[in-house]
Amino acid sequence: MTVDLAAIAPAGVALLVGVLSWTQARATNRRSDFTTITDQLRQDLREERTQRKLLTSYVLEFWRWGARVGPDTPAGPPPDPPPDLDLTPWRQ
Secondary structure (H helix, E strand, C coil): CCCCHHHHHHHHHHHHHHHHHHHHHHHHHHHHHHHHHHHHHHHHHHHHHHHHHHHHHHHHHHHHHHHHCCCCCCCCCCCCCCCCCCCHHHCC
């Protein structure tokens, strides 16, 4: 049984080209996935910063309200939160 090198060489080259193109496609997909993930993280960070600014302003408003209202004076209604402040984590 003799192995014909002329028959095996093209199969080996085709296999090598297939593996190289597969790894290149995987690298491209990983880059695309990374870009998608980082874009989503940036958007989440922007939304988180906006909510933190709104929450900070609400806490400062409470602090000012507490400074105006002493311990022996009637409190009156507390300030309403900003309309776009998401308070769902605290209302669960």
